[in-house]
Amino acid sequence: MLLHDTALIYGRYLRQSLRSRFALLFGVLMPLLYLLFFGPLLTGLPLGGRGSSWQLLVPGLLLQLGLFGASFAGFAIIIENGQGVVERMRVTPVSRLALLLGRVLRDATVFVFQAVLLVLAATAMGLRAPLPGVLIGFAFVALLTVALASLSYALAMRVRTPQEFGPAINALTMPSMLLSGLMLPMTLAPAWLDALSHLVPLRYLVDAVRDAYVGSYTTAHMLYGVLVAVAFAALAVTVGTRVFRTAGA
């Protein structure tokens, strides 16, 4: 039943995404602008990593795409709550977990699709990275979006108004972006900043994807990245499920 219901909810929201193709492409715009207007600034700088500056920047932009995209996923459910759609579904026997998972998997699909577009654009700009590494990068984007979208929906079910939701999300995403070394590697940072950034889960994902992009798949960074990503996703889905089970109650 869970599978049936999840597929049903996934289909409903994937069709919703496909109806607004503009929004589907618009999501890539911000990271694309970074790629076009920020990326070229890095090509000649000593960034300390292996490989080209693109192999450093693109992993960061992929996770930035996931971070900003998925964190705001909850907005959609605030609108649906206003229309009564969520309650209408909650009166049916549909699995509560499916109401969350169907949406979250749709989000993962959308963001991986956008990530593919971004990597294609980056390749045109000069990115050269091994295919397995690129695929690993997509897997991290998927895990990150599952985790963040779950938390975002859970928060949106609680706060109920966009006026509370927007600032709350901004307050979380901006520090996460700056402290995880998304734009420039934290190896450039002074010791205190580097230490601080290790408190941000996203940092471990960024390091792992950067390793993947230079073809290093069996590093400590990769191990920590996988562990943190999987644990974060599991925790987030658990929190999300709990909220969806008891929402309104």
Next chain:
Amino acid sequence: MTAVISAAGLARTFQTKRGPVEAVRGIDLRVRPGEILGFLGPNGAGKTTTLRMLTTLLRPTGGAATVAGHDLAGDPAAVRRVIGHVAQSGGVDGQITVREELVTQGRLYRLPKDRARERARELAHDLDLTELLDRRTAQLSGGQRRRLDIAMALTHRPVVLFLDEPTTGLDPASRADLWDLIRRLRDRHGTTVFLTTHYLDEADALADRLVIVDRGVVAAEGTPGALKLQYGGSLDASLQDTFLAITGRGPSPADAAPVAV
């Protein structure tokens, strides 16, 4: 005769920053199968909260209830399979077509794909929506929207249909149509209808029996005639006066401070 809905001491207290708020303090009620029950009360009396508890959307903090033989707290999933609910806000996505919403609703009730499509056509036929199947729901008129909301709630032929202020915002003709529809449902399928309303003429015309709630408890119940006789003074009393007599929200008493002119 056994009751299709029975509640004893059903209560809900909300924890807020300013302390607990007792939205529903203890509702006792029995609804017979095939009855159209009008659930009335002033704003804030606890009508919607009670409805949300009976439809499994909100967990009661006290008391117990059974709906169509299923325990509300113990087996909410079983309750969901036998009830339909139309919320005040409806509950369809404006960008989706009538057909897709109806088919998805069927699938949410675990109908196989073909059966869900067939059921969507049947419902559209029964509720006069056939011509509108391929319209997006945002393009429907208020009356058409309401018929769609009800069609959605009837997908699985529920034993009990809960309607929360179903005719609010409808024009007189659409209201009359909806009343006919509700009566037809009961007469043809024996569906029990539990409806909240602010319109006393609606309650008078439609309901077999009224339950009037005030401040989170049942203040009075009976047929519209019996209530008029008991609280309004005669059978000719208006339901408006009866309602005000029961809830004590009549004109302010004579000794109230005079209004400055």
